[in-house]
Amino acid sequence: MRVSSRLRAFTGRPTNELKRFCNPSNTGASNLWCSSPKRLSTVSSNQTGHQGQSTRLKYAILLSTSAATSWFLYARQQGTVYLEGKPPSQEADPKRNPRPNFHLRDDKIDIDKLPKEKAILTTAPDVPPHISRDHPVLLQVDLETTTKLSQLTSTHKYEKWTFNDSSPGPFIRARVGDVIELSLTNRDESGNPHNIDSHGFLGPGGGASITTASEGETKTAHFKVMYPGLFIYHCAAAPVPVHIANGMYGLIYVQPEDDLPPVDREYYVMQSEFYHEPPEKMDNGRMSPEVEFSYPNAQREEPSVVVFNGHEGAVTTDKPLKARLDETVRIFFGNAGPNLTSSFHVIGSNFHRLYRDGDVTSPPGQFVSTTPVPPGGATIADMKMVVPGTYTLVDHAIFRIEKGAIGYLNVSGPERPDFYGSDEPPNPCVGCKLHP
Ligand SMILES: [Cu+2]
Numbered sequence: 001m002r003v004s005s006r007l008r009a010f011t012g013r014p015t016n017e018l019k020r021f022c023n024p025s026n027t028g029a030s031n032l033w034c035s036s037p038k039r040l041s042t043v044s045s046n047q048t049g050h051q052g053q054s055t056r057l058k059y060a061i062l063l064s065t066s067a068a069t070s071w072f073l074y075a076r077q078q079g080t081v082y083l084e085g086k087p088p089s090q091e092a093d094p095k096r097n098p099r100p101n102f103h104l105r106d107d108k109i110d111i112d113k114l115p116k117e118k119a120i121l122t123t124a125p126d127v128p129p130h131i132s133r134d135h136p137v138l139l140q141v142d143l144e145t146t147t148k149l150s151q152l153t154s155t156h157k158y159e160k161w162t163f164n165d166s167s168p169g170p171f172i173r174a175r176v177g178d179v180i181e182l183s184l185t186n187r188d189e190s191g192n193p194h195n196i197d198s199h200g201f202l203g204p205g206g207g208a209s210i211t212t213a214s215e216g217e218t219k220t221a222h223f224k225v226m227y228p229g230l231f232i233y234h235c236a237a238a239p240v241p242v243h244i245a246n247g248m249y250g251l252i253y254v255q256p257e258d259d260l261p262p263v264d265r266e267y268y269v270m271q272s273e274f275y276h277e278p279p280e281k282m283d284n285g286r287m288s289p290e291v292e293f294s295y296p297n298a299q300r301e302e303p304s305v306v307v308f309n310g311h312e313g314a315v316t317t318d319k320p321l322k323a324r325l326d327e328t329v330r331i332f333f334g335n336a337g338p339n340l341t342s343s344f345h346v347i348g349s350n351f352h353r354l355y356r357d358g359d360v361t362s363p364p365g366q367f368v369s370t371t372p373v374p375p376g377g378a379t380i381a382d383m384k385m386v387v388p389g390t391y392t393l394v395d396h397a398i399f400r401i402e403k404g405a406i407g408y409l410n411v412s413g414p415e416r417p418d419f420y421g422s423d424e425p426p427n428p429c430v431g432c433k434l435h436p
Helices: 003-009 016-021 051-078 204-211 240-245 295-299 314-318 398-403
Strands: 116-118 138-151 157-163 171-175 179-186 218-224 229-234 249-255 265-274 305-308 321-324 328-337 342-347 353-355 370-373 377-384 389-395 406-412
Touching (some): 204 218, 229 377, 240 295, 265 321, 321 328, 328 342, 342 377, 370 377
Parallel strands (some): 116 138, 138 179, 171 249, 321 406
Antiparallel strands (some): 229 249, 328 377, 342 370, 342 389, 353 377
């Protein structure tokens, strides 16, 4: 219960004790205040011969007032008392909210006068370095769309639709107030048009209609990034679900003016699912090593594969995340879907800071083990690694590990038996995917 409700005794509202006392069935107290919250009378209807009740009433008021005063003083010491019945403005209390409310960076700009800068683009799991400048630039981002046949699982290849030959596409890092000059060149020889819908861009379609490029075309458009945070981008050419299901997505981090606390390592991890038909039988009677997109399976939301960073093994055997003991690791995590919500969890660790939904202006959640990330959503999770060993990234909808949703974070360093130990040797279960 909020303290403010306890304080109502001060403003004339009845405590339960007083209500019981002034109940009409309680002889001698029937005319005590029972209706008006502003009037507190100690006058009895039958004063003669009822001095005892009047005295008890005074004691009751005295006790109630003392109790309320004590509670008020205690609660104020705890920092939870709200005299107005509501919490104080967060802006007014920097201790309560060290990151003050964000103000829209919507001041007019002369784009031609902005200094130009080429964006550093990285492929998962790498993240571009922190932006240290303190002014906006025209940030040039060059993307190309291609198709690329590559390994999806240990047994099957799949032709992905990509940005810059990778799925997920490049990680883009900007600073709030920057103007992104996006050039999209369509090098997909199948004839499909492609574009960019960024959740970090404000305007109809997130940029889709003014970036749609046909085969061989380059489209250039600019977007001021006014909100800080972590956002996904994806292709939104029709049919949109097919372009996303085939791999056309990535993350853009719009750094706030005052960036998040520095960490030792930053990583880019993106979850997505793939839907494919069974492999076809080839002329030689063997099964094809390639599989193709299945629209019916996607429509039924029954994925064949759920993976981190585009394919099975991307974050286990190919590029596991790495850290040293006592380092802090930040994971920029996105979920492209296209259908499933992720229950992102790192087995054996805990997010000591969690910027839910990629929100970098509100105070972070603390000590969160598992966080939901919807399709089209993102989150930023910080972990302090205090014990060496292998930590496993999962979607805690745990059957999805059988579809590929596993990643490793390998932490090197001397053992910490004071934090984690046993007289018995470790005995991992045979064949376990989660505890290698
Ligand atoms: Cu596309």
